[in-house]
Amino acid sequence: MEKIVIKGGVTLNGEVQVSGAKNSALPLLFATLLADGVSEICNVPDLRDINTAVKLLRELGAEVELQEGCYQINTRKIQSVEAPYDLVKTMRASVLVLGPLLARFGHARVSLPGGCAIGARPINLHLKGLEALGAHIHLDHGYVEATTDGLRGAKISFDLPTVGGTENLLMAASLAEGETVLENAAREPEIVQLAEALNSMGAKIEGAGTAVINIQGVARLEPLECQVIPDRIEAGTFMIAAAITGGNVLIRGAVREDQEALISKLIETGAEIRPEADGLRVIGPKKVASVDIRTSVFPGFPTDMQAQFMALMTVAEGTSRISETVFENRFMHVCELQRMGADIQIDGHSAIIRGANQMTGAPVMATDLRASASLILAGLASENTTEVSRIYHLDRGYEKIEEKLAALGAQIWREQE
Numbered sequence: 001m002e003k004i005v006i007k008g009g010v011t012l013n014g015e016v017q018v019s020g021a022k023n024s025a026l027p028l029l030f031a032t033l034l035a036d037g038v039s040e041i042c043n044v045p046d047l048r049d050i051n052t053a054v055k056l057l058r059e060l061g062a063e064v065e066l067q068e069g070c071y072q073i074n075t076r077k078i079q080s081v082e083a084p085y086d087l088v089k090t091m092r093a094s095v096l097v098l099g100p101l102l103a104r105f106g107h108a109r110v111s112l113p114g115g116c117a118i119g120a121r122p123i124n125l126h127l128k129g130l131e132a133l134g135a136h137i138h139l140d141h142g143y144v145e146a147t148t149d150g151l152r153g154a155k156i157s158f159d160l161p162t163v164g165g166t167e168n169l170l171m172a173a174s175l176a177e178g179e180t181v182l183e184n185a186a187r188e189p190e191i192v193q194l195a196e197a198l199n200s201m202g203a204k205i206e207g208a209g210t211a212v213i214n215i216q217g218v219a220r221l222e223p224l225e226c227q228v229i230p231d232r233i234e235a236g237t238f239m240i241a242a243a244i245t246g247g248n249v250l251i252r253g254a255v256r257e258d259q260e261a262l263i264s265k266l267i268e269t270g271a272e273i274r275p276e277a278d279g280l281r282v283i284g285p286k287k288v289a290s291v292d293i294r295t296s297v298f299p300g301f302p303t304d305m306q307a308q309f310m311a312l313m314t315v316a317e318g319t320s321r322i323s324e325t326v327f328e329n330r331f332m333h334v335c336e337l338q339r340m341g342a343d344i345q346i347d348g349h350s351a352i353i354r355g356a357n358q359m360t361g362a363p364v365m366a367t368d369l370r371a372s373a374s375l376i377l378a379g380l381a382s383e384n385t386t387e388v389s390r391i392y393h394l395d396r397g398y399e400k401i402e403e404k405l406a407a408l409g410a411q412i413w414r415e416q417e
């Protein structure tokens with residue numbers, strides 16, 4: 001097993017390029033199942049979750065090749081419609097094959113994902129939506145068995161805006177007969193990219209990026225050709241890296257419109273954010289001010305940035321309250337940050353952070369993807385050495401983060417445990 005070692009206390013300076021967005025690449029890879037032919041997706045990041053998605057596509061019978069950073073996916077010979085437990089348990093986003101398989105083949109068998117480190121994470125809203133489109137769904141030995149003799153458009157009002165649920169329904173409804181209206185849909189930039197990609201395949205989708213999406217079903221879709229958008233969560237993580245070290249970093253590929261909530265909070269901490277031609281420059285404050293945040297769906301403060309922002313608050317002056325409203329159990333990083341000297345108390349769905357501590361390096365353990373980024377950020381701001389173990393979580397969603405941070409001057413490297 002590998003670990004990341006960080007010698008903290010270095011101010012970061014320079015430029016860093018953001019990779020393609022994991023959370024956009026995954027639905028795009030699965031959307032290729034909707035067409036019969038060869039799709040090409042470029043700017044796909046090199047991550048463990050992407051490898052899992054490719055494994056799943058191959059398991060279904062797709063031929064997948066990687067050439068010069070672009071994936072070619074041939075979906076002409078799909079022989080299986082089953083997403084097995086082994087793959088779904090490693091990556092929950094595997095449930096996104098449900099909509100495409102059902103719409104194109106009338107049948108899908110997908111393992112139920114079960115819980116994960118950050119909470120229960122059910123898929124009941126995906127299933128309810130697909131049932132409204134005319135799918136017959138029953139649960140069998142831990143698998144969702146979905147069949148249909150033809151999906152038909154319907155009006156679906158989500159109980160809460162779900163990113164994956166909206167994506168599954170967008171894909172399924174694109175090949176359904178007639179009109180589908182999704183109400184209370186998720187509005188994340190990844191939803192907009194998926195809708196644009198589906199439209200380029202011949203789908204008729206309007207309203208993506210708003211709470212109401214209208215889909216006119218079509219009989220068939222053409223293969224996909226597209227370029228994955230930059231990863232706003234990776235970009236946000238580098239923005240905080242600049243802020244927490246009092247540095248000056250140009251984050252190439254960071255898109256202002258996708259980061260408004262984070263930008264306004266970083267400005268409150270005293271950081272300066274300057275939009276430049278191809279990204280955002282972040283100049284860290286001399287002293288970080290404490291601010292409160294409350295996670296919510298886009299365009300609110302992203303839950304995927306909560307752990308990283310908490311690392312920043314551990315070195316801020318004053319007290320901040322961070323409330324998590326999207327996931328029920330997303331404070332696993334708190335105990336590890338405490339081991340590095342942070343003063344944090346949990347109060348229900350909130351964490352109260354008394355900042356201005358000098359964080360001290362310690363051996364810590366990554367508990368989930370974004371928690372691991374939080375520990376690395378805390379390590380950058382700590383005295384002495386921090387060793388982050390269980391970094392397979394990190395490798396699910398950050399491409400070469402230690403190399404990118406090292407290029408900004410950080411003393412950080414990967415070692416065998």
Ligand code: UD1
Binds near residue numbers: 125163303328
């Ligand atoms: C996606 C992101 C993840 C991010 C999350 C919220 C991907 C691959 N992952 O996850 O990084 O943290 O959005 O921004 O894009 N829920 C239900 N029933 C459902 C579906 C969801 O109750 O059927 C609940 C969840 O438990 C959670 C909330 O809705 O509390 C939001 O989840 P959702 O938006 O679906 O997250 P994911 O798509 O799984």
